[in-house]
Amino acid sequence: MEKRQLGPCVTFFPQPTTLVSSVGNDGQVNIMTASWVGIVSKTPPTMAVSLNVNRATYEQIRQTGCFVVNLVPASLAVEADFCGLKSGRDEDKLIAAGLTPVPASKVAAPLLDESPLNVECVLRDEVELGEYRLLLGEIVEIHAAEQAFTESGSMDARVFDPLVYLGGIREYWNLGQKQADAYKDGKQLFEKKP
Numbered sequence: 001m002e003k004r005q006l007g008p009c010v011t012f013f014p015q016p017t018t019l020v021s022s023v024g025n026d027g028q029v030n031i032m033t034a035s036w037v038g039i040v041s042k043t044p045p046t047m048a049v050s051l052n053v054n055r056a057t058y059e060q061i062r063q064t065g066c067f068v069v070n071l072v073p074a075s076l077a078v079e080a081d082f083c084g085l086k087s088g089r090d091e092d093k094l095i096a097a098g099l100t101p102v103p104a105s106k107v108a109a110p111l112l113d114e115s116p117l118n119v120e121c122v123l124r125d126e127v128e129l130g131e132y133r134l135l136l137g138e139i140v141e142i143h144a145a146e147q148a149f150t151e152s153g154s155m156d157a158r159v160f161d162p163l164v165y166l167g168g169i170r171e172y173w174n175l176g177q178k179q180a181d182a183y184k185d186g187k188q189l190f191e192k193k194p
């Protein structure tokens with residue numbers, strides 16, 4: 001495959017689209033779009049979120065020591081883009097975007113009602129990366145949309161319909177078609193390969 005070198009930059013696909021919700025010491029809640037987010041440990045269950053130090057969200061997370069990562073469904077692409085361009089310092093993005101904060105169960109930061117998957121995190125550590133801070137949040141609770149559960153108890157990804165961000169070319173996509181089951185029930189994908 002012929003390739004073009006892009007140099008040191010941050011082009012990489014796919015990235016999740018999430019809305020991180022937070023609350024300040026004054027009780028003001030905020031949301032911001034974040035795609036530099038991921039699961040980084042199973043024991044303890046941990047999410048990492050990389051935030052620029054200038055974000056209002058970063059300031060609030062430092063104040064109250066918690067945040068919620070809300071998965072963005074494809075139907076909320078416009079709202080997510082908006083929350084990634086405006087700061088909570090200038091306007092109440094929840095009201096402007098018509099999104100609903102509801103109380104979380106273990107942390108002070110709110111869940112986003114319209115999101116089908118909310119991950120409650122307690123800030124455990126922080127790594128300095130130039131203008132960014134990699135925040136390590138221990139997952140203390142997860143809320144998954146009831147309608148995503150099948151009768152057998154498995155989860156139907158179509159209900160979550162996660163919005164995927166292609167950083168570098170600034171496009172939002174949805175998931176597309178399922179390609180295969182990963183290793184499960186003792187069966188490896190590789191064994192099925194013709």
Ligand SMILES: Cc1cc2nc3c(=O)[nH]c(=O)nc-3n(C[C@H](O)[C@H](O)[C@H](O)COP(=O)(O)O)c2cc1C
Nearest residue numbers: 032033034035036051052055056057084086087088
């Ligand atoms: C798709 C998308 C992804 C983004 N991901 C991040 C991110 O991971 N980290 C970050 O610091 N800013 C990210 N941003 C920028 C912030 O969302 C933006 O600066 C926002 O206005 C910050 O809001 P706040 O000041 O209310 O916290 C992203 C923006 C978009 C549109």
